[in-house]
Amino acid sequence: MSILTGTSTSDNGLLRVRRSTHSPVYTLIGSLLIVLLLSIAPWVVPAEWATVLQNFFILVTMATMWNLLAGYAGMVSIGQQAFVGLGAYATLFFALKGMNPFYTIPLAAITCVVIAYPVTFLLFRLRGGYFAVTTWVVASTAGIIIVNQGYLGGGTGKLLPGMPDMNPTSLQHLTYLVTGGVALIVVAATYFLLRSRLGLVLASIRDNEISARSSGTKVTSARRLVFLIAAAGTGAAGAVLALSQTYLQTGNEFNLQWAAEMLFVSMIGGLGTIEGPILGCIIFFALQQSLAQQGAWYLIIFGSVAVAVAIWQPRGLWGAFRDRFHIELLPVGHWVGDRKSETTDHRSMLERLNLKRPKKPSN
Amino acid sequence: MIWLNVVIQGVLVGGFYALFACGLSLMFGVMRVINLAHGDMAVVAAYVAVFLTPHAHIPEVWAFVVVAPLFGVVGYIVQRTLIQKSIDRDPFTTLLVTFGLSVIIENLLLEIYSSNGQIVNVGELIVKSWHPQTIIYISYVSLAVLAAAVAVLGLLQVFLSKSGTGRLIRAVADDHEAAQLSGTNYRHIFGIAAAIAFATVALAGISYGMMTEFAPTSGGVNLLFAFETVVIGGIGSLWGTLVGGIALGIAQQFGAHINPEYQVLAGNILFLVVLAVRPEGLFGKKTALA
Numbered sequence: 001m002s003i004l005t006g007t008s009t010s011d012n013g014l015l016r017v018r019r020s021t022h023s024p025v026y027t028l029i030g031s032l033l034i035v036l037l038l039s040i041a042p043w044v045v046p047a048e049w050a051t052v053l054q055n056f057f058i059l060v061t062m063a064t065m066w067n068l069l070a071g072y073a074g075m076v077s078i079g080q081q082a083f084v085g086l087g088a089y090a091t092l093f094f095a096l097k098g099m100n101p102f103y104t105i106p107l108a109a110i111t112c113v114v115i116a117y118p119v120t121f122l123l124f125r126l127r128g129g130y131f132a133v134t135t136w137v138v139a140s141t142a143g144i145i146i147v148n149q150g151y152l153g154g155g156t157g158k159l160l161p162g163m164p165d166m167n168p169t170s171l172q173h174l175t176y177l178v179t180g181g182v183a184l185i186v187v188a189a190t191y192f193l194l195r196s197r198l199g200l201v202l203a204s205i206r207d208n209e210i211s212a213r214s215s216g217t218k219v220t221s222a223r224r225l226v227f228l229i230a231a232a233g234t235g236a237a238g239a240v241l242a243l244s245q246t247y248l249q250t251g252n253e254f255n256l257q258w259a260a261e262m263l264f265v266s267m268i269g270g271l272g273t274i275e276g277p278i279l280g281c282i283i284f285f286a287l288q289q290s291l292a293q294q295g296a297w298y299l300i301i302f303g304s305v306a307v308a309v310a311i312w313q314p315r316g317l318w319g320a321f322r323d324r325f326h327i328e329l330l331p332v333g334h335w336v337g338d339r340k341s342e343t344t345d346h347r348s349m350l351e352r353l354n355l356k357r358p359k360k361p362s363n
Numbered sequence: 364m365i366w367l368n369v370v371i372q373g374v375l376v377g378g379f380y381a382l383f384a385c386g387l388s389l390m391f392g393v394m395r396v397i398n399l400a401h402g403d404m405a406v407v408a409a410y411v412a413v414f415l416t417p418h419a420h421i422p423e424v425w426a427f428v429v430v431a432p433l434f435g436v437v438g439y440i441v442q443r444t445l446i447q448k449s450i451d452r453d454p455f456t457t458l459l460v461t462f463g464l465s466v467i468i469e470n471l472l473l474e475i476y477s478s479n480g481q482i483v484n485v486g487e488l489i490v491k492s493w494h495p496q497t498i499i500y501i502s503y504v505s506l507a508v509l510a511a512a513v514a515v516l517g518l519l520q521v522f523l524s525k526s527g528t529g530r531l532i533r534a535v536a537d538d539h540e541a542a543q544l545s546g547t548n549y550r551h552i553f554g555i556a557a558a559i560a561f562a563t564v565a566l567a568g569i570s571y572g573m574m575t576e577f578a579p580t581s582g583g584v585n586l587l588f589a590f591e592t593v594v595i596g597g598i599g600s601l602w603g604t605l606v607g608g609i610a611l612g613i614a615q616q617f618g619a620h621i622n623p624e625y626q627v628l629a630g631n632i633l634f635l636v637v638l639a640v641r642p643e644g645l646f647g648k649k650t651a652l653a
Contacts, residue, residue: 070455074455076455076458076459078399078458078462122635122638122639125638125639125642126638126642128397128454128455128458129391129395129396129397129454129457129458130397130594132397132399132458133397133399133587133590134635134638136587137587137590137591137631137634137635138635140587140627140631141628141631141632141635144624144625144627144628144631145628147624148624256583260462260466263459263462264463264466267459267463295473295474296470296473296474297470297474299466299467299470300467300470300471300474303463303464303466303467303470304463304467306459306463307445307459307460307463307464307467310449310452310456310459310460310463311445311448311449311452311456311460314452314456
């Protein structure tokens, strides 16, 4: 920190601190272009492709939330399927009450937050592996409670009622756009969240929790806030999952496989980067589509890649790429840059800093 | 008398949970690793017993004689390669890697042996039971598993407290860097602990296959029960594991007696209550929580 503040106000004017490695205008234009292309996709590409893209959006939403939880706040949860299921069943519950299922998405997110809040008081007594497996027990408990509600379909499942009365193609397009919209909101919200004060707090906890605590960071409240946000986002993903599947079954909605997929795509893409989970999802669906005929083999291959990445390339594919080329599409940190040559090679910058450092006064 | 039966059945299934959990407890106690592939390793052992040992002309009942040592070797190798590598990174990586292994193993088994249920053939023994009372049936297989659990835990206790290797394991569990300074190769000791853990998980997997039908997906739910057993009993206490298993078994049987749907729920509730009231477990030390 002292280095940063020291250089940004340094009178030689050689160095400056900035977020992006390139002009943010490019990022904005690029993002708008991708959003536009994805929005018109269902009218252009075959219907099967649109379905794959829709599943892609759902996984991006879940993985981004899992990454916020594990990659930024250090909470490895293998129980996030609890919120997928609760979000989906909240949608079913409100739809059974006569609401339009599309309007229930925010309610599903809020329901998940309301349920997650008391759970944090139990979970936050635990760390690491204890925390991870307890989230799983919580998810298992939530699944059992829901399966025993005959009103919500019990073990046999239930069809989501009250879908708007329109022709199937338009309904499909609407579902597609809503699913994509949720993914966009979640990714954008995560991006701005990490650039906010909370992002700074999370970075300080990640780097050194004890010194963060001792300088007054409210570690537990920051963690709780992140857990609740992740619950809301995952719940919204569950709600759109319900919209796209329309037939809900606890065995599917509360499946541990959701947690496995969130974890794998985040790991392969790169934990602790926003781009990572999205890249991971792209790889996941490319693999799934090309190995669709071979049953469960895509999960076996994908799992092996994830294990290999965790051991040999713990920063993930995007992390490795970023470290190599110093490119960040969605920057949430800061770079120390050279004012003259516009280079962002931080290593040479630090060397320069060392050279410029005033000599200690000798006694 | 109905309630006595509930308790007896709980104790019997609890013995199995303890046998299942002791490997998990050992690996967490010594290496601080939660092996999320633990349940799936047990299922692999059961599949090996059903499909591979008959090729070696060994009856399935005696498969454990071969499979347990084999799993010991596998455990040593897996520990020295994959798990040690991830321990060297950080505790976070061990969770990711073992969870990855779990998904890989489960799907491989699905691909190779399909999702059909299998059973370890123990011949006539499966239907035989001790019948001391009108409504109390004590299956010989369950009784044998309970006896095996007590024997394994007892042997482990003696091994850890009396033998030289056991002392090294305890030293490494306390502080592996200090043990290293005194000339112990802690990585080798970690390997031995993993070998023991894997051998016990092989026993547990084969016992499971004798008691009930299993499928590639059986690993997950059993890992959940094993973990609940460890937490209820308390990390680092072997007899705590036995008590934890029995407590979980009785809770589940009580739940199942009220409504078959509540079997797992009752166990989960006991687990959550223990965590809320006494997070270090019934017999654990506070330090294990760090």
